[in-house]
Amino acid sequence: MIQGSKADFPFFAEHLQEGRPVVYLDNAATTQKPYPVIDAVRRYLTESVANPHRGAYQLSGEATSRYEAARSRVAAFLNATSSDTVVFTKNATDSLNLVAESYGRRHVGEGDEIIISIAEHHSNLLPWQRLAQENGALLKYVYLDETGMFDMEQFRQALTDRTKIVAVTQVSNVTGIEFPVAEIVRASHDAGAVVVVDAAQSAPHIPIDVQALGADFLAFSGHKLYGPDGAGVLYGATCLLQDMPPISVGGGIVEEVTERTVRYMDPPLRFEAGTPNVEAAVGLHAALDYVDAVGFSRIRRQEQELTGYLVRTLQAIPGVSLYGGTEGVARHGVVSFNVGSVHPHDVATILDSQGVAIRAGHHCAQPLLNFLGIRFCCRASLSFMNTKEDIDALSDAIISVGRWFDGSA
Ligand SMILES: Cc1ncc(COP(=O)(O)O)c(C=O)c1O
Numbered sequence: 001m002i003q004g005s006k007a008d009f010p011f012f013a014e015h016l017q018e019g020r021p022v023v024y025l026d027n028a029a030t031t032q033k034p035y036p037v038i039d040a041v042r043r044y045l046t047e048s049v050a051n052p053h054r055g056a057y058q059l060s061g062e063a064t065s066r067y068e069a070a071r072s073r074v075a076a077f078l079n080a081t082s083s084d085t086v087v088f089t090k091n092a093t094d095s096l097n098l099v100a101e102s103y104g105r106r107h108v109g110e111g112d113e114i115i116i117s118i119a120e121h122h123s124n125l126l127p128w129q130r131l132a133q134e135n136g137a138l139l140k141y142v143y144l145d146e147t148g149m150f151d152m153e154q155f156r157q158a159l160t161d162r163t164k165i166v167a168v169t170q171v172s173n174v175t176g177i178e179f180p181v182a183e184i185v186r187a188s189h190d191a192g193a194v195v196v197v198d199a200a201q202s203a204p205h206i207p208i209d210v211q212a213l214g215a216d217f218l219a220f221s222g223h224k225l226y227g228p229d230g231a232g233v234l235y236g237a238t239c240l241l242q243d244m245p246p247i248s249v250g251g252g253i254v255e256e257v258t259e260r261t262v263r264y265m266d267p268p269l270r271f272e273a274g275t276p277n278v279e280a281a282v283g284l285h286a287a288l289d290y291v292d293a294v295g296f297s298r299i300r301r302q303e304q305e306l307t308g309y310l311v312r313t314l315q316a317i318p319g320v321s322l323y324g325g326t327e328g329v330a331r332h333g334v335v336s337f338n339v340g341s342v343h344p345h346d347v348a349t350i351l352d353s354q355g356v357a358i359r360a361g362h363h364c365a366q367p368l369l370n371f372l373g374i375r376f377c378c379r380a381s382l383s384f385m386n387t388k389e390d391i392d393a394l395s396d397a398i399i400s401v402g403r404w405f406d407g408s409a
Pocket of ligand 1: 091092123169201
């Protein structure tokens with residue numbers, strides 16, 4: 001029976017620190033796994049392991065069915081028109097690299113332009129930086145306004161008829177702020193550019209409808225959405241995927257090979273060379289069912305309430321600075337901050353000693369941190385299953401940081 005709370009996650013019962021469950025506030029990095037996901041993976045591993053798409057025997061057919069059912073489930077989750085638009089990858093990073101290396105290399109040339117935002121995670125920055133450098137294209141950045149929001153005006157001015165690709169995150173992994181992706185897509189399409197959406201931080205928090213967004217490509221990671229590691233997704237519009245060569249080549253992706261030639265299968269299998277990660281796909285399927293059973297309206301309600309409480313709690317602690325704007329912007333569960341001049345790694349270590357897990361560092365977004373005028377920061381990131389008591393524990397632990405440094409701890 002699904003509770004939509006920590007009771008669904010065995011981690012909190014089994015991983016105790018000094019007799020207490022860990023206060024886990026690093027959900028943007030990865031999420032804990034609920035029972036239905038663990039059970040689905042265990043069932044697959046104990047009942048029906050076989051190599052899919054290969055054997056003529058019944059067990060292989062069953063593995064194929066489970067793998068392809070997961071693909072259909074992802075398509076439904078994204079409101080995609082067909083499961084052929086869903087490519088399984090290792091993670092969002094792998095998905096974004098696939099677009100850059102396959103679509104990008106073919107369609108971006110000398111003098112063309114790629115636009116990204118300054119808020120991109122390195123996984124949606126480095127593939128474009130490398131492509132631009134190697135193909136002689138110009139990489140343009142759109143910066144943020146004073147509220148931490150993607151600057152639409154600046155973006156419209158940056159778009160030209162040489163813009164071939166616009167790649168943006170839907171939700172920042174540093175500020176949690178949601179960018180106006182549907183509007184970005186409309187403006188990009190008017191200029192003839194293709195849009196790649198990094199949904200790694202949005203998919204766990206808001207329903208995604210690729211048709212309503214109009215996205216050409218969209219990437220996310222199952223492990224940030226209560227699924228297992230190794231279940232990445234790339235959605236791609238059929239007409240674009242059809243025209244893309246595979247990057248990784250080998251078994252399982254060909255119609256015919258001769259000594260000198262190859263004819264590849266249609267997408268999505270064309271992009272999935274080698275034995276696929278069936279247990280990850282099966283786990284992702286269960287994770288999407290779990291999320292639907294909890295329901296996005298409840299997830300959003302709980303996360304919005306918790307995010308507001310987190311922001312207010314941190315603002316009330318003397319010496320704590322928050323990054324990325326706090327007023328008038330949609331913010332999904334992620335809040336970055338510093339505690340006076342204490343190094344974020346020291347903050348995270350002191351918090352850890354009190355059973356509170358947060359992230360500290362540059363969060364794979366160094367250009368954004370540079371734009372914000374900092375090198376490192378702490379980040380607390382929520383899931384719907386966190387509680388106000390978790391945030392109170394975070395607050396108590398942060399207050400104790402001052403005592404460590406004035407010697408009274
Ligand atoms: C916005 C964003 N994009 C991409 C990624 C990369 O995800 P993964 O490491 O699962 O490939 C992350 C991971 O934190 C992220 O936050």
